[in-house]
Amino acid sequence: MPLAASWRASLPNTQFAAPDAPLPHRYGHQWFIAEGNPLDPTRIRTAREAFDGLMNDVVRAEGFADAHARIAFVGLSQGSIVALDAVASGRWRIGALVSFAGLLPPQQVSSASRDTPVLLVHGQRDTTIPATASTLAAAQLGAAGFKVELEIEPGVGHTISSSGAERALTFLKQTLAGGAFPAVEHTYRGSDQDVDIGFWNIEWLANRYDQPAKLDGAVSQNTTTKLRGYRATMT
Template structure:
């Protein structure tokens, strides 16, 4: 049984293995931890890959409903991954790291209070504030976004940073100059350092 678990959530039109470079970095940084990147529950509707919720005809007005409709499948998947590592009753040993649409779902999962985990890392996400908004105050959060992101504006991360800080969470936030919609080497380094520091306080 691993002493810690990091679950990586990929973006739309991708698969879990697309996060293998980040997974390799984290496995080296966190000896004894399991790092798992599952595929999203749904097939991408416009080509190969998977998705957490549909982007067809999505608008700012209907995005929240799309996310809410995706919660049961998301929660089933996360529950299965955690149970498979024997950590269902030890969520303080589990962290979520989401990129793009994966970050959107990770934010919703934790900010809604459904998943009170050890730590949350959000990379280049688009964030919809859930109702109720009840993030666990003991959960540190890292947000990273590229200033040149042409897919998701960095203002999304700035807004989420403000919301989480106002809710009393310890939030570290970075807008990386001249970085687009990607997990950059700097983003990987920030994630590695954040999780090493965060998990450092867990007795194993």
Template sequence: MTQALTGPVKPAKSGNRKAVVVLLHGYGADGNDLIGLSDPLEDHLPDVEFRAPNAPERSAMNPMGYQWFPIPHMDGSTETQRDAGMAASIDLINAYIDGIEAEGVPASKIALVGFSQGTMMSLHVAPRREKQLACVVGYSGRLLAPERLPAEIRTRPPVLLAHGTADPVVPFSSMEEARQGLEAAGIEAATLGCPGVPHSISPDGLVAALRLLKTWLD
């Protein structure tokens, strides 16, 4: 594999990295869109490094941003292109996590935090890895192909799903559908509905994520 994911990195505030949070952005965005989440979190997680890799493909809808896979009903791509894009991104994300482990950070101290399409990737990748990751936080996303998960699952990291009730992009109902799909595969998934919040990350969603991250990364 010649391509590798790159993007902004926020070093551990303490200067002593013990854990890593990987932030996976949404469709048409980039790593800079999420690396700012480290600002309110780093004082509470001083030994955590934050990384926000850019997805591998430029977005057809926003050439300044990236996509983990194309979305046929939005950008005119085919289902074959969508599936190929997702498969390539899965391999690249796994290689990215493998690289963090190779630096000496154990899987148990690596968390995935996704937004929208980044949530979809996080929920797909994490439970299929051989070594269990610390946890997964998914904002405003959905679980892709839930029917395949019970047969493909290898680990069961704790999951938090947060979703705005006024999301016009990914329906709020997707959160409950994801919870059911995860729990059918034996994954404990906590949920947080954020009243009146659109397709974004709310302060209460960030607080809930901090609680989970402190539990598993401290």
């Protein structure tokens, strides 16, 4: 179920958008090349530069340069990876972050953004990025002082389930209720590698995934991530 369709009625004053990730892929776009070692430090640095540049452009264009607390990032797969990295590194202090089926790249987590509430949602049957990646991310962020909520969904693979989307909606409504202009970002890992950023009263979300089977197929073919090195780093 596309987030735009499922969230619009509950966030009536929110507008959604979907700027593309910078790198081309046969299915659309991507933040970094998934083949080989996707957690290579060079790839992470390149993705950071691309993410920060794109986010800063959007934030400035929409008038939120001095209001990052009104912004939330919501990511899926690669979108979750770059969003989690942006917050965990201390580069972005925002109002909330939701990660679907993501992981936290190996790094020393900064406490600079610990006031950003984080929700991690992961399918227990995810064979692309195992759910243990979100469990490890929750432990890392929690140790750095972040308020983290973790939801492992039985029977769900590498996707956003309807229950996961509802869980995220509840989280965002709770965490952003105190601000006049909270914002939401989401990145799909599907036929188009998008980063969707939403703003309260400046809403933006691409309604691109009206065929769940197509999205699931693209996910299974497009996001093989080897976590051997990541696990070694974490243990």
